[in-house]
Amino acid sequence: MMISDYIGLKCVSCGENSSQDHFQYTCESCGENLDVIYDYSSINNNWSKDELRDNTNRSIWRFLPLLPVKEKPENTSIQIGGTPLVESNQLAKELGVKNIWLKDDTRNPSGSLKDRATEVGIRHAKELGYKTMVAASTGNAAASLACLSAVHKMEAIIFAPSSAPPAKLTQILQYGAKLFPVDGSYDDAFDLAADVVKETAWYSRSTGINPILSEGKKTVALEIAEQLNWEMPDQVFVPVGDGCIIGGVYKGFYDLFQLGWIDKIPKIIAVQAEGSSAIVDALGTGKISPVKAETIADSISVDLPRDGLKALRAVTDSGGYGQKVTDDKMLDAQHILAKSTGLFAEPAAATGFAGLIQAAKNGKISSDETAVVLVTGTGLKDINSAQQLVKIPNSISPDLTSFKDRWNQNNG
Numbered sequence: 001m002m003i004s005d006y007i008g009l010k011c012v013s014c015g016e017n018s019s020q021d022h023f024q025y026t027c028e029s030c031g032e033n034l035d036v037i038y039d040y041s042s043i044n045n046n047w048s049k050d051e052l053r054d055n056t057n058r059s060i061w062r063f064l065p066l067l068p069v070k071e072k073p074e075n076t077s078i079q080i081g082g083t084p085l086v087e088s089n090q091l092a093k094e095l096g097v098k099n100i101w102l103k104d105d106t107r108n109p110s111g112s113l114k115d116r117a118t119e120v121g122i123r124h125a126k127e128l129g130y131k132t133m134v135a136a137s138t139g140n141a142a143a144s145l146a147c148l149s150a151v152h153k154m155e156a157i158i159f160a161p162s163s164a165p166p167a168k169l170t171q172i173l174q175y176g177a178k179l180f181p182v183d184g185s186y187d188d189a190f191d192l193a194a195d196v197v198k199e200t201a202w203y204s205r206s207t208g209i210n211p212i213l214s215e216g217k218k219t220v221a222l223e224i225a226e227q228l229n230w231e232m233p234d235q236v237f238v239p240v241g242d243g244c245i246i247g248g249v250y251k252g253f254y255d256l257f258q259l260g261w262i263d264k265i266p267k268i269i270a271v272q273a274e275g276s277s278a279i280v281d282a283l284g285t286g287k288i289s290p291v292k293a294e295t296i297a298d299s300i301s302v303d304l305p306r307d308g309l310k311a312l313r314a315v316t317d318s319g320g321y322g323q324k325v326t327d328d329k330m331l332d333a334q335h336i337l338a339k340s341t342g343l344f345a346e347p348a349a350a351t352g353f354a355g356l357i358q359a360a361k362n363g364k365i366s367s368d369e370t371a372v373v374l375v376t377g378t379g380l381k382d383i384n385s386a387q388q389l390v391k392i393p394n395s396i397s398p399d400l401t402s403f404k405d406r407w408n409q410n411n412g
């Protein structure tokens with residue numbers, strides 16, 4: 001398999017180019033975020049759909065020519081990506097949509113889509129000679145960094161709000177990372193991590209500014225395209241916090257479109273919690289303004305999205321739209337998803353599906369259109385939210401009479 005044709009970085013705002021030999025997180029001229037750019041004609045000369053089809057590596061590294069690492073990564077025991085795309089005829093029928101596919105990224109090693117970004121970020125950091133990684137995170141990116149740092153023998157330093165679900169904080173510690181719970185919001189943790197990176201020679205895995213991370217996240221779009229045999233769906237629903245995942249989804253489809261491997265970029269729908277909707281609001285006003293985020297979906301509870309420009313570009317350049325959902329609708333969507341498909345998602349991870357339900361209700365998706373929904377992380381990490389709608393019943397005595405009494409009570 002060929003090596004990446006990653007040729008440099010380009011600012012999403014002012015368009016300034018910079019070389020990969022002089023890696024920086026943000027634009028030196030204007031401070032905005034960067035895109036990774038590739039030589040598409042060289043990639044097409046050396047790689048093909050047929051070669052990809054015959055590649056037995058199911059992880060994200062099957063897309064190596066479109067990833068920003070210089071060397072073929074060594075094999076590890078753990079697989080990132082290669083997650084199932086589950087079709088649900090039942091949900092399509094119920095919502096009056098032609099087809100629905102659910103991209104099950106609960107299946108990544110640490111339980112969320114974030115592993116895609118971490119894997120590429122760590123490989124990149126290693127190539128540059130770093131030994132220590134830093135992340136500010138609402139929880140999942142941190143758990144992911146802790147997990148994959150254990151695999152790749154890197155040191156992980158984590159800043160997360162002390163209010164993050166205990167399961168996520170516990171997971172971080174189990175993987176052996178150094179955890180600094182922060183008295184404050186995710187935004188406070190983000191700023192602290194940025195200060196720490198400035199003072200140290202550590203690599204920043206903070207979502208939202210490091211362009212290498214969007215490249216990892218874009219592999220979810222590359223997989224969707226391949227799994228659908230390069231036939232694009234009409235709409236793709238993505239839960240949005242900082243905007244890094246949705247920016248990556250767009251970049252994945254964009255790369256494939258540039259290669260001529262797909263004939264259109266699907267509409268990308270940004271779904272946000274009503275109480276944390278800076279991106280969806282900006283689609284109306286054209287300006288990203290911070291909000292005071294409040295939602296049960298901790299992973300997408302963000303005051304000021306750090307990858308805002310890429311998120312807005314994903315929606316506008318794909319002809320998509322923004323969709324807000326209430327916390328109640330999110331919890332409903334979580335339960336419907338679990339009952340109908342067996343996918344147990346945390347509230348943030350069910351937000352894309354809540355967006356689809358809302359869009360179907362409002363006529364924003366029609367009966368002859370197809371939808372892909374990103375399911376971005378497992379529900380097992382946040383049992384408290386999951387228990388808002390389902391309560392564990394009182395226990396019964398271990399005898400048939402007690403069982404029959406309870407059965408009759410429930411079904412009477």
Ligand SMILES: Cc1ncc(COP(=O)(O)O)c(C=O)c1O
Nearest residue numbers: 140241242243244245299376377
């Ligand atoms: C499960 C889950 N879904 C969605 C998101 C939103 O991703 P982003 O912040 O890149 O918009 C996150 C981010 O933490 C997440 O953990």
Ligand SMILES: [Zn+2]
Nearest residue numbers: 011014027030
């Ligand atoms: Zn710039």
